[in-house]
Amino acid sequence: MQKKAELLATLSIIGLLCLVFILAVVFLGKTYTFNLFLLGIASMVPIALAATGELLCERAGLFNVGIEGTMLLASLTAVWGAEAAGHWAVGILTGLITGSLIGGIFGLAVTYGQGNQLLWGLGINLFAQGTVALLLLKAFKTLTFYRVPAHLRVPQFIIGNSTLSWFSLVGLLCAIVLYLVITKTRYGLRARAVGLSPFVADTLGVDPYKLRISAAIVGGITAGIAGAYMSLDWTGLASATLIQGRGFMALACVKFGGLNPLRVFGGSLFFGILLAAGMWLQNVPLTSAIMRQGGSYLFLSLPYIIVVLALGLFPYREPLAKTIGIPYKRG
Amino acid sequence: MSTELIRMENIHKKFGPIYALRGVDFFVREGEIVGLVGDNGAGKSTLVKILSGVYQPDSGRIYFRGQQVSFNSPADAIKKGIMAVHQTGSLIDELTIWENFFLGRELTWPLGFLKKKDMQNIARNVLKQLGIEVVDINQRVGTLSGGQRQAIAIGRAIYFGGKILILDEPTAALSLKETDEVLRYIKNARDKLGSSVILISHLTLHVYPIADRFTVLEKGEKIADIEKNAVSPEDLEALIIWGRQGMAKIRAGKQEVKE
Numbered sequence: 001m002q003k004k005a006e007l008l009a010t011l012s013i014i015g016l017l018c019l020v021f022i023l024a025v026v027f028l029g030k031t032y033t034f035n036l037f038l039l040g041i042a043s044m045v046p047i048a049l050a051a052t053g054e055l056l057c058e059r060a061g062l063f064n065v066g067i068e069g070t071m072l073l074a075s076l077t078a079v080w081g082a083e084a085a086g087h088w089a090v091g092i093l094t095g096l097i098t099g100s101l102i103g104g105i106f107g108l109a110v111t112y113g114q115g116n117q118l119l120w121g122l123g124i125n126l127f128a129q130g131t132v133a134l135l136l137l138k139a140f141k142t143l144t145f146y147r148v149p150a151h152l153r154v155p156q157f158i159i160g161n162s163t164l165s166w167f168s169l170v171g172l173l174c175a176i177v178l179y180l181v182i183t184k185t186r187y188g189l190r191a192r193a194v195g196l197s198p199f200v201a202d203t204l205g206v207d208p209y210k211l212r213i214s215a216a217i218v219g220g221i222t223a224g225i226a227g228a229y230m231s232l233d234w235t236g237l238a239s240a241t242l243i244q245g246r247g248f249m250a251l252a253c254v255k256f257g258g259l260n261p262l263r264v265f266g267g268s269l270f271f272g273i274l275l276a277a278g279m280w281l282q283n284v285p286l287t288s289a290i291m292r293q294g295g296s297y298l299f300l301s302l303p304y305i306i307v308v309l310a311l312g313l314f315p316y317r318e319p320l321a322k323t324i325g326i327p328y329k330r331g
Numbered sequence: 332m333s334t335e336l337i338r339m340e341n342i343h344k345k346f347g348p349i350y351a352l353r354g355v356d357f358f359v360r361e362g363e364i365v366g367l368v369g370d371n372g373a374g375k376s377t378l379v380k381i382l383s384g385v386y387q388p389d390s391g392r393i394y395f396r397g398q399q400v401s402f403n404s405p406a407d408a409i410k411k412g413i414m415a416v417h418q419t420g421s422l423i424d425e426l427t428i429w430e431n432f433f434l435g436r437e438l439t440w441p442l443g444f445l446k447k448k449d450m451q452n453i454a455r456n457v458l459k460q461l462g463i464e465v466v467d468i469n470q471r472v473g474t475l476s477g478g479q480r481q482a483i484a485i486g487r488a489i490y491f492g493g494k495i496l497i498l499d500e501p502t503a504a505l506s507l508k509e510t511d512e513v514l515r516y517i518k519n520a521r522d523k524l525g526s527s528v529i530l531i532s533h534l535t536l537h538v539y540p541i542a543d544r545f546t547v548l549e550k551g552e553k554i555a556d557i558e559k560n561a562v563s564p565e566d567l568e569a570l571i572i573w574g575r576q577g578m579a580k581i582r583a584g585k586q587e588v589k590e
Contacts, residue, residue: 184444184445185439185442185443185444185445186437186439186443186444186445187443189426189430189434189437189445190434190435192426193423193426193430193434196423196424196425196426197420197423199417199419199420200420200421200422200423200434201423201434201435202385202404202405203383203385203405203415203417203421204405204409204434204435204436205405205406205409205435205436206406206434206435207404207406322425330385330386330404
């Protein structure tokens with residue numbers, strides 16, 4: 001029964017994507033569709049990156065709501081790092097380190113510290129909001145946004161009359177590597193075991209604390225890279241409202257991807273294309289009538305509406321990790 | 332008598348206001364099956380959880396082959412060859428048989444990739460030697476019967492060279508036939524490999540036939556430590572049920588017989 005429902009859900013997503021694609025080709029022509037698809041990939045990358053890290057955390061039994069805040073903070077520190085060193089690669093590295101630090105603190109707090117994972121995640125988000133606003137003012141002397149100089153942005157390669165960042169390949173690579181790690185390696189087996197039953201894993205010599213901390217650090221790193229991508233690569237901006245719920249979308253992807261890396265990646269591609277469609281719909285003659293009525297907000301909210309629908313409509317799966325959110329206490 | 336493998340001295344453990352263990356001494360000799368018996372809440376599980384590194388004792392000392400040791404985590408105890416099959420769970424239902432069998436001691440290729448085929452074959456062979464025919468080694472453990480699950484847990488502990496096997500109520504939820512089989516595995520482990528076994532149960536019927544010695548706990552204290560040939564199954568049961576008074580009754584009974 002469950003397998004059938006899962007298959008149906010996967011097929012419906014693929015079908016929906018194909019339908020969108022065919023409609024786009026028919027109504028818009030090939031170049032337009034191609035550009036839309038590239039935009040979709042560009043907006044997929046941060047969601048896919050953050051989702052793969054979160055997926056590993058959830059498999060190991062951690063629920064990190066703080067990836068939104070981690071992305072935001074990393075997006076700012078990445079710009080700062082790139083400015084200081086004068087090279088974008090240093091910026092990405094700064095974002096990565098920021099993410100791993102936040103992930104490490106989260107990991108320590110919810111394992112040895114026995115902290116509540118939800119509250120720590122929310123705390124990270126609030127901390128990031130405040131800190132980024134403050135740092136923007138102090139370091140970049142602005143209240144709204146800071147534009148990253150062109151020479152500090154990640155180089156793009158040009159396809160047709162549009163561009164694509166090589167970072168989108170990193171996103172895809174992350175998903176594949178994580179799939180292999182979870183299903184084929186010792187670390188993956190141990191992470192799954194800790195997520196299912198930390199006590200049994202512990203009595204067999206797998207330390208759930210250390211494993212969960214390492215998973216939280218990996219999750220932080222991917223969220224950090226996602227944040228750095230947002231600021232240094234895609235938008236070229238540093239701002240307190242840069243992430244716009246992409247961290248939460250990553251959470252939704254993990255949930256209805258059923259903790260399966262490849263399906264989660266598919267989900268993030270779906271969201272990416274939706275986000276792109278939302279942005280693109282504001283600028284086409286087709287929708288000018290709606291736009292005059294304040295339609296831009298409608299189109300921008302489209303992906304979020306679909307997140308809610310998808311979460312509600314998707315069949316509930318047997319959890320692949322039973323202890324998500326529950327701290328483990330030895331003895 | 333053979334040498335002592337493990338000695339625990341004056342172990343105290345308190346959970347909040349409740350004393351789980353009050354100065355318990357406990358020892359295991361090499362190649363010996365010790366029946367750790369007592370009624371529910373006597374502190375049996377707590378004692379072996381301390382020995383296997385799950386709990387830290389509030390005070391007391393543990394010696395391994397005469398050297399003082401401290402187990403901060405189950406991994407420390409495993410390094411000394413102390414393998415425990417806990418009552419609160421020893422297998423993960425959602426994982427397959429071979430994954431459960433090798434969890435924590437996986438065979439891997441470089442980069443940490445699992446040697447799946449090798450592990451499947453070893454698990455299949457080990458279980459076969461124990462007399463368990465598994466239909467599919469990729470079966471999830473949750474679909475197996477209680478006896479099969481215990482057998483896998485015990486087989487795993489034996490295979491990975493447990494010097495001391497701790498079995499906490501291994502026969503608690505098993506049918507008569509399964510109980511019989513599990514007791515046979517335990518005896519095999521001792522006879523063939525010379526492992527020491529700590530067998531916990533509150534059913535004397537299960538422990539008595541295969542144990543060499545009994546340690547009886549009552550409300551966190553040790554009330555008796557008797558060789559098997561010094562006690563009958565009835566006396567042992569009386570000891571568990573009535574505690575110290577039971578012992579007094581046994582002694583009174585024996586004196587009566589003598590007179």
